[in-house]
Amino acid sequence: MYAPAGVKTDKDYPIPDRMKAWVLGDPGELSLTDKPVPVPKKAEVLVRIDAVAICATDLEIIYHGPPASILGGMPHNKNFTPGHEYMGTVVALGPGVDEYRIGQRVTVEIHAGCGQCKRCREGMYTSCHNYGLNYGDVDKGHRANGFTTDGGFCEYQVNNINTLVAIPDAMSDEEATLVVTAGTAMYGLTELGGLVAGESVVVTGPGPIGLLGVAVAKALGAHPVILTGTRDNRLEIGRALGADHVVNVRREDAVEAVRRLNGGKGVDYVLECSGAPTAVNDAVRMVNRGGKVCLAAFPHEETPVDVAHIVRNNIYLYGIRGEGKSATHRAEAFMSQKRFDATKIHTHTFPLEDLPTAIRYAKDRVEDAIKVVVKARGVSAAHKVAAE
Ligand SMILES: [Zn+2]
Ligand SMILES: [Zn+2]
Numbered sequence: 001m002y003a004p005a006g007v008k009t010d011k012d013y014p015i016p017d018r019m020k021a022w023v024l025g026d027p028g029e030l031s032l033t034d035k036p037v038p039v040p041k042k043a044e045v046l047v048r049i050d051a052v053a054i055c056a057t058d059l060e061i062i063y064h065g066p067p068a069s070i071l072g073g074m075p076h077n078k079n080f081t082p083g084h085e086y087m088g089t090v091v092a093l094g095p096g097v098d099e100y101r102i103g104q105r106v107t108v109e110i111h112a113g114c115g116q117c118k119r120c121r122e123g124m125y126t127s128c129h130n131y132g133l134n135y136g137d138v139d140k141g142h143r144a145n146g147f148t149t150d151g152g153f154c155e156y157q158v159n160n161i162n163t164l165v166a167i168p169d170a171m172s173d174e175e176a177t178l179v180v181t182a183g184t185a186m187y188g189l190t191e192l193g194g195l196v197a198g199e200s201v202v203v204t205g206p207g208p209i210g211l212l213g214v215a216v217a218k219a220l221g222a223h224p225v226i227l228t229g230t231r232d233n234r235l236e237i238g239r240a241l242g243a244d245h246v247v248n249v250r251r252e253d254a255v256e257a258v259r260r261l262n263g264g265k266g267v268d269y270v271l272e273c274s275g276a277p278t279a280v281n282d283a284v285r286m287v288n289r290g291g292k293v294c295l296a297a298f299p300h301e302e303t304p305v306d307v308a309h310i311v312r313n314n315i316y317l318y319g320i321r322g323e324g325k326s327a328t329h330r331a332e333a334f335m336s337q338k339r340f341d342a343t344k345i346h347t348h349t350f351p352l353e354d355l356p357t358a359i360r361y362a363k364d365r366v367e368d369a370i371k372v373v374v375k376a377r378g379v380s381a382a383h384k385v386a387a388e
Contacts (some may be wrong), residue, residue, distance in 0.1 A: 207275025
């Protein structure tokens with residue numbers, strides 16, 4: 001039985017020595033194996049993973065590699081377990097941990113920065129200068145589970161207490177996996193962008209971050225909130241999450257529509273979540289002079305950008321990586337107060353054993369899948385669950 005020295009456990013939450021874990025082989029190849037259950041150190045807990053959502057970034061990592069970095073290189077064939085949007089139950093406490101208790105339900109942020117570099121000291125731990133340096137002679141203690149260290153497509157994982165977000169009993173496992181996605185939108189809009197109530201926002205691209213970006217912007221008091229995209233069913237979900245206007249860019253020119261819907265001057269913020277080749281040039285024409293554009297999608301190709309327009313109009317352009325400055329805690333506060341219903345973007349649940357099927361649903365958008373969740377327990381192996 002699992003009983004490492006200095007680690008607190010509880011007989012009500014028995015922990016095996018080994019666990020099921022998916023590992024990444026060649027690009028696109030995952031296999032189910034078993035690994036030892038990891039051991040929490042100082043300032044860490046062991047989380048029993050109850051649910052994990054699949055993110056577009058997981059697909060990038062599994063099929064292409066970056067932004068994961070394992071032992072300073074590509075993540076393939078290194079016994080690496082991906083998955084980062086997970087939640088679960090604290091089942092063991094590392095030495096000195098009294099901030100959480102065994103049995104407590106938590107969801108997780110991804111990044112535990114090194115805690116010693118300039119950006120970590122500023123709270124921008126997702127931009128840690130020691131990203132991926134957590135091994136051998138360069139061990140700075142940085143961890144980003146599912147990116148630089150083992151992640152959540154398994155049964156147990158170790159998390160730094162700084163990455164934990166306590167959740168209420170009333171929040172379902174599936175909803176809790178979405179907190180970090182909402183936290184990313186929160187970070188882009190408030191911490192990096194400084195959105196205040198009453199300002200106008202466009203969100204381009206109704207993927208998970210875009211849709212929760214609409215919800216967060218609306219909950220923060222933005223007005224109006226305009227969502228653009230190509231799929232009517234997703235735009236309708238955006239409307240249900242609070243978009244005042246939706247624009248299908250297949251039917252009308254997005255820039256013209258945004259300007260028409262907001263008095264001709266453009267909006268104060270654009271949250272760009274589409275990654276489309278024309279996205280940056282469209283976004284800088286949707287904002288008003290002095291406006292801000294947050295880039296939250298990774299396009300695959302380099303695209304020409306109209307720099308002169310950006311300079312002449314004093315437009316701020318900034319990228320966002322993940323969910324810094326504890327924005328995830330504030331997103332959870334909105335969700336636990338039911339300021340928006342993030343579960344509108346959860347569409348399917350599969351058992352952990354069916355991860356490849358779940359990934360196929362997410363990647364190919366089978367049955368209009370948006371957020372697909374896998375669970376290690378509570379879902380029967382033969383049946384997927386389609387959300388209401
Ligand atoms: Zn993600
Ligand atoms: Zn750092």
